[in-house]
Amino acid sequence: MKKVLIVGGGAGGIILANSLDKKNYDVTILDKSDMQVFQPWFLYMAFEGKNKNISKPTVKLLNKGSKFIKEEVKTIDLDNRSVQTASNTYSYDYLVVATGTVTDTSSIRGLQEINSKFGDYHTNIDNSMRLWSNINSFSGGTLVLGQASPTCKCPPSPLEGILLAEQLLTRKKIKQKSKLVFFTPYPRAYPAEPINKIVEPIMKARGIDIYTFFDVDYIDTQKSSIYSIEGDEIHYDLPIVIPPCVGVKIEYKQDVLDQDRFVKADKYTMRIQGYDDAFAIGDATNIPTSKSGVTAHLQAKVVASIIEGQNVIFNGRTHCPFDMAYGKATFVIGSYTQPVVPYPPSAFKHFMKMMMAKIYWSSLKGTFDFMFDTYFKMTDPEKLNKKYK
Template sequence: MANRVIIVGGGGGGAILANLLQPHGFDVTVIDKSTSHFFQPGNLWIAFKGVSPEKFLRPIPSLLKKGVNYVNDEVVSVDLNERRVTTRSGRSYEYDFVVLASGAELDYSAVPGHRELLERFGDFYSSPENSLKLWNTLRGLKEGSFVIGVADPIYKCPPGPHKGAFLASELLRSRGLAGKVKVVLAVPVPHAYPSKTVADILEPELKERGVEIHTFFTVNEVDNRENRLVSLEGEDIKFNVAVVVPPHRGPSYNISPAEVKDQSSYVKIDKYTSNVQGFDDAYAIGDCTNAPTSKSGVTAHLQAEVVAARLLGYDARYSGRTNCPIITDGKGTFVISDYDHPPIKVRLSRFKRLMEDLFVATYWSAVKYPEFWSPIFKAYFDATDEFIRRGEGW
């Protein structure tokens, strides 16, 4: 009898893992409450360039290889001791291995006034619908300030707010509003980016484009009546339009035993193997975990490859490698690090912006056919790993 693998979540990590396992005789089932997979970086292109959301949406079944079972249902509990997954419809699924790949959850109720702000302006972070709302909001903005804030230091896609600031300044400049609408970036860390090495690259570029940077600013309240963001540190910033990256949490569905979740509901894992702590038949990958690395698509992808290899009997381990892209109006760079090395200095260049555009163009194929793309990605990671070991950029 084939090993039964239940994957909770049909996003990038979950779908890649399912497609890696399917050719090897596993009985793979993907459970997701959504019928569509959305390429999350696409939110930026919708919000600041007006690209149609349909470009970044695909039905989940279309991304899974033939033979992978897909269940459109919401998981409500995972019993790791009994090896059972239960869904909202009342179905129960027993497994030999389970992989939690359900992502992080955005908590718009954690900061007073935040949900109302989202309803007023939309954002470039939560959904295609809210990104489209922000696009329409910014089209009507003629003067004042557009503020991007962050409510908690731990959030998915660490360069997201910075990409938003760059793209917003490009949009305003293209509309002749560079001197009339100010872009403000407020972050809860000492520098423009959590890593000073990366901040030293980005800050001059942001300032060159007129972006005002506020550090040590953790959004603690949104005053929609006075149009101001209030920080945990005691400052406030006025806005005409604002977007705040919300606090994140791990999965809201019940996991037994409860101690495998931390205080923010993230699943505790071995950072190298992705095993849920205390269980050799349970894994968690991507944004739903407490792994000490960036919550990003690259992390989920590389963890999926490690879990697939381990289920096939290999002693694979994830190094904590990151490769988070940052784009400006014409250049790009990457945040490259691993568990043992901080981010290295990677200069901005037009070639790296082209690399990011090529990645976006190949994303859907890379999800469905990871066995084809993995050698290409591995060659890139092997080459740039040498820079990490030497502590040098490129």
């Protein structure tokens, strides 16, 4: 029986374990945490104060046959097929790295200080609720929101944040006393032009100022100002700065990490550069596609099929839900060969986004695989691009 070792028990790792045939594969997941958190809900905690239970024990999400071991991986040696934790060494026939990404406030001066005070909505439940208490008690002034580096998980999330903040200030009747500023390191509010064409007019209509090409250099907490590499300055009263996302701290004996500790992997097969028995999926990789749960899901399915001997590839498909506030949403859909679809927002798409939050746990177990297959075919970017051109 071939041994498959999965490092990381997030969405990607769990879907992969649940997709492999346990009659033929001995599947083990290693993770330092034995709880899974539904991270997309951080947004609603931070901007709507909706604190509900979004954690579940990993073992409850694994189908019969897979093993879970709560140990933190320290070192991976790909040449010797060896994975080390503090107490044990594990060998494998196939390795899948699904370690996700973590936020890092250390690389930008001033970021740690404002993060401890104001919170964020990409790190954990505590930070999200801290951000909520700050937004909820905000009584007017300049609210500034943006991502502090080009790498951010869930590309629509910075825009979702500013749109939900605008909705909250309007509903609380303090918008007249407030200025809303959105900054981004990209040339436009949303980096992919077809979606930008939809969202930028909405932002302007809602009175949100947009600073493009604003890549955060440092934050001066005495002056309450954020400075960019490009030489601009934004003053804030309430700063919501999404920290840079980087790969987790695991030592690799081989040179397979980029400068931000993301694993260099093939964008079609997810094989770690130079290895045919080791893969990396989801947020942990440097693959040029969105860091999102849907990507992790689709890559996990492809890697499971490759391990089982099928000749399949990942086509770069994205399907990122994008909440535009006031009960409307869209999805950012594209692939390696298809540009992003200018998919109009609607109330139905918002309903779909909320449904996804409800069925998330069952979706990890594969309960809705048949439905997802049909849905992904229905929303194929090539088909949609013809319709919405």
